[in-house]
Amino acid sequence: MHSRATSSPAQSSARPAAILVLEDGRTFQGDAYGAAGETFGEAVFSTGMTGYQETLTDPSYHRQVVVMTAPHIGNTGMNDDDRESQRIWVSGYVVRDPARVPSNWRSQHSLDDALREQGVVGISGVDTRALTRHLRERGAMRVGISTTETDPEALLGRVRDSGRMAGANLSAEVSTATSYVAPAKGQRRFTVAAVDLGIKANTPRMMTERGIEVHVLPATSTIDDVLAVEPDGLFFSNGPGDPAATTQQVALLQAALERGLPYFGICFGNQLFGRALGLGTYKLKYGHRGINQPVMDRTTGKVEVTAHNHGFAVQWPEGVGRDESVPTPYGAATVSHVCLNDDVVEGLELRAPASSGGEPGELLSFSVQYHPEAAAGPHDAAYLFDRFCQLMTERKGS
Structure with missing residues (x-):
């Protein structure tokens, strides 16, 4: 099953394509967000409408791909004062409508730039409501995001070979x-x-x-x-x-x-x-x-x-x-x-x-x-x- 959120033509054409594949085979199409490449982790969702910088820099999210349920993420940009650690810890980031231009007097750089600079692979333009409902019904599970793989079945194989959170000492x-x-x-x-x-x-x-x-x-x-x-x-x-x-x-x-x-x-x-x-x-x-x-x-x-x-x-x-x-x-x-x-x-x-x-x-x-x-x-x-x-x-x- 493939899902994709509706996005503007300008937004879609500005970014290369990306795919997200859950370990049960559910696939979501979207646009690259942050760094190019491929990443794996446990798919989880966060219901916060604000505070995304704390979430990203919280070491508790190590080896997790975070799905933001709030549709608009990145509006206030990123700054060096509100970090909860010295780096972004999430393995991957999933948003629906990323801010094109951050707007906050304390913003020092955009969220997209921060993800790219730290090598965090993300995906935007995803129907995060459908993805969240799927995780609520089926439970947190392994996931992969790729901007380089176009075959969902090939990515699914690598997802199922990736590590599980249960039993992990991190x-x-x-x-x-x-x-x-x-x-x-x-x-x-x-x-x-x-x-x-x-x-x-x-x-x-x-x-x-x-x-x-x-x-x-x-x-x-x-x-x-x-x-x-x-x-x-x-x-x-x-x-x-x-x-x-x-x-x-x-x-x-x-x-x-x-x-x-x-x-x-x-x-x-x-x-x-x-x-x-x-x-x-x-x-x-x-x-x-x-x-x-x-x-x-x-x-x-x-x-x-x-x-x-x-x-x-x-x-x-x-x-x-x-x-x-x-x-x-x-x-x-x-x-x-x-x-x-x-x-x-x-x-x-x-x-x-x-x-x-x-x-x-x-x-x-x-x-x-x-x-x-x-x-x-x-x-x-x-x-x-x-x-x-x-x-x-x-x-x-x-």
Whole structure:
């Protein structure tokens, strides 16, 4: 089956042809966008109408071909100040109607130029609504984009030979090679060891604004590396890959929990927290990606509009209610946040064993599946960094 969005003759003639082929054989015709060549990855869609620069430079999208559901992309161009890392990480980019001329006072170059300069192969003029509906019905799957191949069957063969996301351990591919320090702004209140599994620039920024000196460590760090900075808390960032294939960081986190070190994890850090506590993880059919996901904080009852980017989730034990706790070697695990669209676990808490009256004990560590550091917003969940500070304050005073 072939699909193509309607585009103007001027737009079509200005760009060479390109094709997109999904691993189930569904084919979309379009125009080249960004670099010429061929690319492969996991096809996923993002529902954000803005913030595409954060998406492109988010290391969590490593080895993924991102389909933008909003039709007009590139309107505000690209700038060097809003990057979440030093490069574009997506394997490929799919848009319907790219901006011909960016219009924003902060724009330094066009999105098309940025993709081309960094060798990112994309495709435009695609019916992204049809493509998104297909991925919703069939699930995220491998995909190829090519500006050089004209035979969909030939490209399909290479798509099916490409790597899968399930079973992929990717954090070391996106992590910093050497540790570095982000100094606290104003008086230093805390020291945090942040393990970079694909960290975004806004995460250390939001910590330093709260008086935290952040020691960003490579993904391959050991418990000795963490303890060497004498931290008040441990942080695991977002990142790409299958949490079930990421065992070294789970062992590190378990060693930290055994020592009573307060922990805060985001996204991939939530999944690894679940595995460290003895819970399972699983691959979602098509994941959560975008900036409009409703999540309830069960500790406060408030509903937050949040930014997401995850294809895996924590598996809560069958037969155990969301309001019940699960015993672990480190305390009692509870669900702190849930997605109101599909009831996916969006946050975990580790508390001391319940008192004789059955009330949960003190908070020891916590994590969330979504992105409280979302640079383009929404900012409903920024309070979680304050919660981390409060946790470290309480532990320092105990």
